[in-house]
Amino acid sequence: MANIYFELLQIAIGERKMLSRSLSDNDWQRMFIFCKRQALLGVCFSGVEKLYGLGESCPLDLWMKWYGYAVRIETLNQKLNMQCRELTAQIENDGFGCCVLKGQGNLLNYSENIRYRRNPGDIDLWVSSRFMRDAGTEAGMCSENSIKGMVVENDAKSVSCYGCRDVIRYVRNQYRQSAAGKRVKICYHHIEAPSVDGTHIEVHYRPAFMYSPLRNIRLQRWFAFNMDECVKNRTCMGFSVPTASVNVVYHMCHLFSHYFETGLGLRQLMDYYFVLMAWHNDCMDSNNTQFNELLAEGIGKNCMSKEEVMHTLKSFGVAKFAAAVMWVLHEVFAMSSRYYICEPNEKEGRRLLDEIMRGGNFGQYDMRCMALKNGGTIKHGIWKLKRIAGLVRGYPEHALCEPFFRVWHLGWRMIH
Template sequence: MRDKFFCLIRFSVDDTVDIPAGIKPADWRILHRMAVEQALVGVLFRGIKKLPDDMLPDRELVLRWYAESESIARQNKKVNEAAVAVSDMFMKDGFRSCILKGLGNAILYPDPYMRTPGDIDIWLEGSDMEIIDYLHSRKVKGKCYYHHAEVPDFRGIPVEVHYRPSFQFNMFHNMRIQRFFRKTADIQFSNRVELPEGAGQVYVPTPFFNLIFQMSHIANHFFHEGIGLRQLMDYFFLLRQNISADDRAEFARLFKRFGMYNFASAVMYVLQEVFGLKENLLIVPADARRGRLLLNEILAAGNFGHYDCRVWHNANSGQFRKNIQRLYRNMRFMLYYPSECLCEPFFRLYHFFWRMRMD
């Protein structure tokens, strides 16, 4: 079934791909479930709209899929409007900003409204203490973490205010990537784009920055809780932009410097297997061994690990039990990513004291 799922994904995002063969009527509900788990409902519905009538799912499922796709489109428009508003608000208060991930990725899709949106991630120019003090002055009551602070509700949309775009568990790798973020920040806060249907303008990262930042973001979620195909699809569209040979060599160098080379090689494998990414678009060679592990984890756990039956999802289970689960997760990946797995518990301890200082 996974091969049929991958074929349908490729057909949905690439108009040059042939109609997927071998999908039976009984397969459609399983494919829909897989699309839900990977947050690709809107993406696959674009493919369904291109299918001949004799290949379509039953009428009930088509109507359900259509309703879900329309809901995703409406949510995208709501997020776009909120992103413009929150960017303007911070600008008026003296902070340059940059919208991370979502909106900058969605405009690369064949249909910017087919991507399932999440919360709004906005990177502000300033130190962690400066931005947290500012949020406290505005009576924001969300939690603060090492790289972002939560704004639970802005026009009905959760917002994560970043003072650091991302981070690495290894202390030395983290220092290097934070230096990279600071060095390239000015360009990101100046890269303005127009959102669809005249929703307004926001600043988003450049493709070069995104390929570094989003690899770190994907890796963080993989080691912390799990990652889904939605985030890998974002990276697929980033790689389909024009990237020079010199830049590809630079990415390989930076991935090694930031401790992400092995994980990036696994991501390249998944992008080839699932999305059919062409060999000439890879920025590092694909690693089949690590890639198979990553793909199996993605399919088992779903978007951000929400469908992983191996972990305890009860919100009231307590921090101790969650920490035990993370240690067990680290142990499973130790042979593949020893540096990240060994450093994660120490980073968590550092983060505990960092939060005590900030609260």
């Protein structure tokens, strides 16, 4: 049955024309449950519509239910896009550099017919105060205009325009101004901002992280080096997103983090499928002579070759995981080998796909050790150790560093 699931997904994204066999009513019910668990209801409904035009259709009551989900997803995407424009405009007006990560930042990568049927989540923003220096500030200190809305007035003189501390102050001040009265949730790479009309918002000062200290230092330096380009990469949707080359590296690191945390779903792998498409179209298929001329004139964006992408991922310790992702993308999405960034690793890929199929979106449906996972702090810690122990053989450096990072992170959160 699993191959049929993948076939519908391939039809939706345009990699396939028809199913290999007709489906019974029970098969369609199982298909719907699979799509719901993987957060793919909207995209896969486009495949259902294509099949309907070819004479293959699901039961009418299920079709109507599915259609209702698809319409709600389209409406929600429109709402989140508007909120992204408003939030980034406000943050930039307050003197920060900002771009939209993941979710809504990926919509333009998708083909037009399914763009607004991607199941949305929360809004993730990458925010930095380093751009305040470019606005005419002196000696690394903020002017009165640039700190507008960032900190309370009596705190303004003590704030320097550097690093994540300004971003944390800025978000905490948003809570004070909104009188939300909520305890601020903060971790190493992001802080929760006040929700907007029910939309959960995360403000990142570090887009991702690695458990290994050495790999994490390299990753944070790479992000710092590439942030200017991402903040300036304004799209037709009215907000900035990471460039294609940054996305192809960042998303792989993001997938790896979720694989260690709770698990991955096919929605995240589908995002990466379209990230690779966008990167390949922007960089690999471009005219090199014309591209170099544009760069020499200060126009255009820096594009990384396949070799540069893999060299970067190896320096972060995720090359083996990248090979597993390539196998899954080929198996599930029928991705052509011309889009590979490395040779697929079937053994690790099968293991990754088994986790995805068992756990669903972010591992929410993985019944193994569910009592431990949701049984309080101590039981959750035991569940996490068991999960990490299962990853030692495949990714020993990161798995062995994870418990130490968790202890250090507890202290970091207590301080902040």
